[in-house]
Amino acid sequence: MLFMINSNKMFFLFIMFFSTLISISSNSWLGCWIGLEINLLSFIPLMSNPNNLLNSEASLKYFLTQSIASINFLFSILLCMLLMKNFFIDNMFSIIINSSLLMKMGSAPFHFWFPNIMEGLSWLNCFILMTWQKISPMILLSYYMNFNLLFFLMIINVMISTISSYNQSSLRKLMAFSSINNLGWMLASLSISENLWLMYFLFYSLFISIMCFLFNILNIYFINQLFNFNWNFFIKISIMINFLSLGGLPPFLGFFPKWMIINYLLFNNLIIILFFFLMSSLIMLFIYIRIIYSSFMFFSIKLKWNKIFIKNNYLNFINIFSLISLLGMLISTLFFF
DSSP: OHHHHHHHHHHHHHHHHHHHHHHHHOSSHHHHHHHHHHHHHHHHHHHOOTTOHHHHHHHHHHHHHHHHHHHHHHHHHHHHHHSOOOHHHHHHHHHHHHHHHHHHHTOTTSOTHHHHHHHTSOHHHHHHHHTGGGHHHHHHHHHSOOHHHHHHHHHHHHHHHHHHTTTOOBHHHHHHHHHHHHHHHHHHHHHHOHHHHHHHHHHHHHHHHHHHHHHHHHTOOBHHHHHHOOSOHHHHHHHHHHHHHHHTOTTSTTHHHHHHHHHHHHHTTOHHHHHHHHHHHHHHHHHHHHHHHHHHHGGGOOOTTOOOOOOHHHHHHHHHHHHHHHHHHHHHHHHHO
């Protein structure tokens, strides 16, 4: 039975990967829509778990929100095909199609479903939702961008995510709002060039994968579990390094793609967007540092009932990637300058 469950999950995971490739390699909007629908229908079985009611609720919410976004996307395609193209229709079409794709990826102000769904998922599904599920909507968005709308939504993304993540006790919700914050930076990189977006996305996926893998093997879902977790001091160091790298603190590798976006915004005199980006990054770093500081302060308390045994190869794997995150900025300067 266990093999059947795993083979089913692998089957739907395989379809999910290929549906993204169908969507981004299609030469018509209808083909893109079909790829998005296959992607939706393949991810829902990966989410659902009959033993967990939160998973079933999350999969139903995900299906409803993605269906609404798909209907809007299909409606905008048909609207463009039926009506004669003029400036007003073209502009309206771009706003509707951008809004539906932004809703699919969980961008503000269409983000209300995203943290609630993240709360009911396992860490593996959270990782897929924060990384892979953003690829096809963002690449489709790059085909037909409304820059005036996107510049406004970049600021909305970084502002709403920092305000919302201020008093979160759930790590999954905190990572969801961190994903929305990084989505603002990703939209900025996408408006610059697709190569810069790809680089930012790969770095972001690396940090998110380390965090999700770490929280998964430690079975941590809330911030107070970080305070009580005292098995190994180096794991807390790894969490600190990856949190700071995700926030974009300069010595760490996470600052490097943000640095390139900051340079571009400065050269093009987009000072207002840059101001909101930098302020939001500072506030997010304050939130991360507050969690890490409290976690280190609670290290002296030895709790007898919290026994977690981790294999040494997992620990070495995490330490290697944390070292890359810590020293990667030095390596990147050697490569690029």
